[in-house]
Amino acid sequence: MTTTGNSGGGAGAGASLMGAVILPVAAALRLRGEDPISLLADVGIDAAKVANPEWRIAEADWRRLLQHCVEVTGEEDFGLLAARQLQPQVLRSLGLAWLASDTVYDGLRRMIRFNQLLTTASRLHLEEDDTTVRVFSEATTELGAAVPAEVDYGLAVIVRMCRLTLGEYLAPVTVQMTRPAPLEPHPWEYQFAAPVSFDQPVNCLCWSRGDIEEPLVTGDPELARVNDEQSQAYLDGFLSPSTSREVVGKIIERLPDGPPSQRQIADALHVSNRTLQRKLKEEGTSFMDLLQDTRLQLAQKYLRSPGRSVVETAYLLGFSEPSTFSRAFKRWTGQAPADYREDVASR
Template sequence: MAESTLSSWALLVWDELSARGLDADRIFREAGLDPSSLRNTVARYSIQQMQTLWQWAHANTGDDFGVCAGKRWSPMTFHALGLAWLASASLGEALYRMTRYGKFVNDGVCYELSSEGLQYRFSIRAVDTLGERSPPSVDASIVALLKMIRMLLGENYSPIEVQCPHPPNAASLLLEQQVRCPITFGGDAVEVLFHRPDIEKVLLTGNTELSLANEQIVVQHLSDLAQSDLTTQVELEITKQMPSGQLKEDNIARALNLSRRSMQRHLADEGTSFAQLLETKRRRLAETYLRNGALAISEIAYLLGYSEQANFTRAFKRWFGESPTQFRQMPDNAEKR
């Protein structure tokens, strides 16, 4: 299936073209994009057609177009993923959601969050070659990402450094004014470097119920989008069946009309396994629930599909090196309650 992006991302381009007095309808059609898709919040455009659109903008409007388009980002640009982002309990949790579900917005790029001692690095890298993307599309991605981050950490926040893969151009000063931190030009990815405390700080605006509800909307859309992506379908079934107490590999396979052995084989082809997906989901939800503080530990164990609280406690100690009670009593986690 051709790589694609949400049409709502293209809406930023439409609005900026219109603001400059240009015929957005004609420009979209010449790029092969149906403007009527902009009214469908989960419609998609091909990456190739979007790059044609960005290249036209670059050639006909000036280097500042991407920065100006990126400033138009709002949470609804990313549909339910934007709302899940706003309700995240920390910037780290929000960025993790992008690494897991960013392909809902754009399946032509991959997202990665990595820990580097006292710092974290978030990368956006094209599946093919980021250097082939037009500079305005890269600039829009950087500006939109910084706007997303500041919605969580405050308008005055600035990261340590931003890496921009294209060479400096006439819009570089404007881009620097937006990110308000040093920019390194070159490389093969958009990267943002953060101080660890900024990533891990518990946010008072976090709402576990809302973030998880919107996350499941994203998962459902991903499942509909890529029926061949068994990993997404298994993740969705794990979430559905987790509180039932019958979270077994056979039950998941049966729900997907597969034999256990067939599911195992297909997941292996996608580089994962049922056990890995279940472990990752439980670990992340456990951390989210404990940081939120609204649920008792016994309730969390039930929601994660553990028949006994002791089994959950043993798993949590394996993940984090301490018990759920000790984790919840840490000052950074306790201040939310």
């Protein structure tokens, strides 16, 4: 038997997840007629932060959110519902690389390799023999065992990605879960399409090697390589935080209230204005460059969303008037916001 795994990463209160993981949760809440922004606020999470691709959600907040969703909807299997809403792009470069993998087995190995990109709160490792491949997930934080909905969501997301690449008929051989047995286990057995055991000492998905080593018609080694490089770059940056990254995060938090000043950001980072300026210079940038680049990237992201108007985009980016935003956007890109949106829609 051979074993493959990752190092697990951050523990305790510092453990975090990629912020985009809340998007499937928000979609599931909308399906149940709930307002996701309100529910996120209930547990102290600002929904606007998800616009920042660098933002990560604290593990403790993630657990509170999932527990709150179960309580509000009254659905014990809410974690499974949320996992069904996942689309590969939520996982960014990792999701795209998975879709371009030669086999589901290769996709699973990518998930293990870049697991810290998704979460530092748990560790994935793989054990395999001639006929089976087992994927284990274990909590690595001082917060203790994962809450039931977190276990459901985590394992169901892995199965969801496997099925998105090979088809809905793909199913694990067995599923083991540390969560307590639910009152009605049918939703779990239905979603995994496999025997599910609860109250187990480990979380484990057991796959038939033959099933997951079937070649995928979508396999594209070059595309997978490019996205692997992006995942590694993100991971390297996350494990070695930069001042620029912190500044961008603070800018995004404050933009809806108007463009923040360098001094405001310095105060938020608990450094002097001069120190912040020096650190950014050492990284080859400046506060004004970061402010403009952040507004431009967010503007392009918002304008690609059909449900968000130019007026709303202007106010989210801290512009007092839509006309001021339109002039700035044309100065940055050479196009008016409406023209940019039409070009994107026609591609």
